[in-house]
Amino acid sequence: MKNFIANLNKAFESRVRLGIMSLLMVNDFVDFGTLKEQLQITDGNLASHINALEKLHYIEIRKQFVGKKPNTSFAASVEGKKAFSEHLDALEKLINQSN
């Protein structure tokens, strides 16, 4: 129970990041439009969070064409899943301690 806060990952503190990762834990390869719609944020905002997560190697990006339209999809990397899992564990400890 010492330093129970230290195990929280800074990268996942924002609601948007939390949302992105939780969607990518369940579904592999969610596309840009779907994420934008689910999270109800602007495309620029989404792009910047995606960019941040990719720089941390927490997600992988796949660009392709679906029919004639460009389509960018994202998946959580092994490293990303591990990091997010650890973050959730830390949160779970807070929750179990608090209610």
Added chain:
Amino acid sequence: MKNFIANLNKAFESRVRLGIMSLLMVNDFVDFGTLKEQLQITDGNLASHINALEKLHYIEIRKQFVGKKPNTSFAASVEGKKAFSEHLDALEKLINQSN
């Protein structure tokens, strides 16, 4: 499963606030020094987070003397407990969906 992010409370996004509230959910009236030690942050930083939580009426402050030393203690208000509980519920939904 719609807007599962919208139920997260902005006030509890930071690790420090998360830590303060989770401590106050379990123990009523934790004092300044204890919080500072548990969270390992500077006194100024703690004071500002405390101030923010008080402005939201999420915590209550009790000032007294213990022996000859001033002692400030904090407790989660009913409103604060409710808000934090709802935040945790939203987090729990993320977790259960994600692992």
Added chain:
DNA sequence: CGTTTTAACTTTGCCGCTCAAAGTACTTTT
């Protein structure tokens, strides 16, 4: 063709927030 639309960004810039450090006030201890 020229214009408009769509998808996915990038850039810009504001605003708010976190945080450490330093300063303050008041009291106790030495």
Added chain:
DNA sequence: AAAAGTACTTTGAGCGGCAAAGTTAAAACG
């Protein structure tokens, strides 16, 4: 008298989220 303890407040740097507007490239439209 000086130092130390408690609890702040103030200051200021730095980061980070966000919307809005600009960009690119291809597609659809007329």
